[in-house]
Amino acid sequence: MLTNIVRSRFFQWLLFWGASFWLTLQIFSQTETIRMLDLIYVCLFHIPMIFAVHAHDQVLFKRLLLDRKFIGYGVSFFFLLGATYFIYLFSFNDLSVWIFPDYYFVALYEPIEIIGFSLVYIFVFQMIDIARNWFAQQQDIARLAQLEEENKKAELKALRSQVNPHFLFNSLNAIYSEALKKTDKAPNMILQLSDLLRYVLDQIGSDRAPLKDEIDYLSNYVEMQLMRLNDPSRITFKVDGKPGDLQIAPLLLINFVENCFKHADLQSDEGFIHIHISIQDNTLKFSAENSIPVNMYSQNQLRAGTGIENSKKRLELAYPNKFGLELSSDDLIFKTNLYMELT
Structure with a gap:
């Protein structure tokens, strides 16, 4: 049962975003100790990144790119990056005020910076997912070969x-x-x-x-x-x-x-x-x-x-x-x- 949990896609997503949360928390923290402000900032930062990564993986990559719909993929990818930036603005300008009224964030990233972060997250996640699928496929092939033997x-x-x-x-x-x-x-x-x-x-x-x-x-x-x-x-x-x-x-x-x-x-x-x-x-x-x-x-x-x-x-x-x-x-x-x- 433990093996099935570890191999589950949801568990691997949690592991990926947990590692991302810890790493960005170390980068964005301005002091030696982790403050509540740092935790809130990292949480808000991950909202648009999670949207970009999973929208790309579940829709653009699997339904367009793997089906060789390159034009549709290119157009959709452009709109995905734009939507990611607007979600970023919504997270820090509107969502933060509604959920965390006692905190105010002054410094925000420029559009090109958010697009850069999105591209890095999408690329890293997709490479990890491709590698995971490849290893799972190799394991299935090995199990099938063992069964045939x-x-x-x-x-x-x-x-x-x-x-x-x-x-x-x-x-x-x-x-x-x-x-x-x-x-x-x-x-x-x-x-x-x-x-x-x-x-x-x-x-x-x-x-x-x-x-x-x-x-x-x-x-x-x-x-x-x-x-x-x-x-x-x-x-x-x-x-x-x-x-x-x-x-x-x-x-x-x-x-x-x-x-x-x-x-x-x-x-x-x-x-x-x-x-x-x-x-x-x-x-x-x-x-x-x-x-x-x-x-x-x-x-x-x-x-x-x-x-x-x-x-x-x-x-x-x-x-x-x-x-x-x-x-x-x-x-x-x-x-x-x-x-x-x-x-």
Whole structure:
């Protein structure tokens, strides 16, 4: 509540005129002590100044100058200065006699002097008001940016939380398939899945993860998938370049890898999956190709997967203007090409 009072326009006006009253009282006082005459004189002096400042701010500046009505502003400003001088005369010649009959003021300022005072007050007040508005605008912009950043983090967190069940569902389907065949691969795949889930749980709340750990995670996932294949040679996973200290949004690439295994035609002799990751400087390039079963998946169906849409949204949020993604299919081959600028 105190903050709202301090930021209120009325409080700032009181502060400005309070400072002006104290300063002019020090200037106009002719003795070491402040007399009642000095207080009355300063009060009367401020009446025309208050009129000039607020008439200019509320009418001339906001309704004419800001609307680029320059001629109207110039004419009105001229009349404002004249009206200010007449109010000054009224304050000292008429108002003072009516309110303070026991006091008489001899020395009055000339018109040019009152106009000079008015110009100084108008200029100082308007500059302070412009600065105040600018700082308030910057604070609003900062609050809006902070709100957008918080919304962005919340959306990213929600998208990351979708990776875990999606990944788990696909992996359990693979293990279930091996269990139905009553092979010895299922127990090993469960252990492999346990290690993968440990990484998922460690990174699900993180904004960034070491690129090296992310690549190891993808490699372990591919190895788990290879366990259920009779001909693992049709699957290739290649990494060129060194991750170094590069960081990446965690669990971002797994959806593209999962998509390959989900839609690839690995039952036919021509079925294949080729995944290639290239690292050069701060740029990561991810490319993947997989065969498509005849008359089973159309290009539109492949693009509409939950995992791919999840990754697209995360890329847009985490790497705005720093990534490129192309999905295409031809000759029964689905292709994914992604590049990202990492830090």
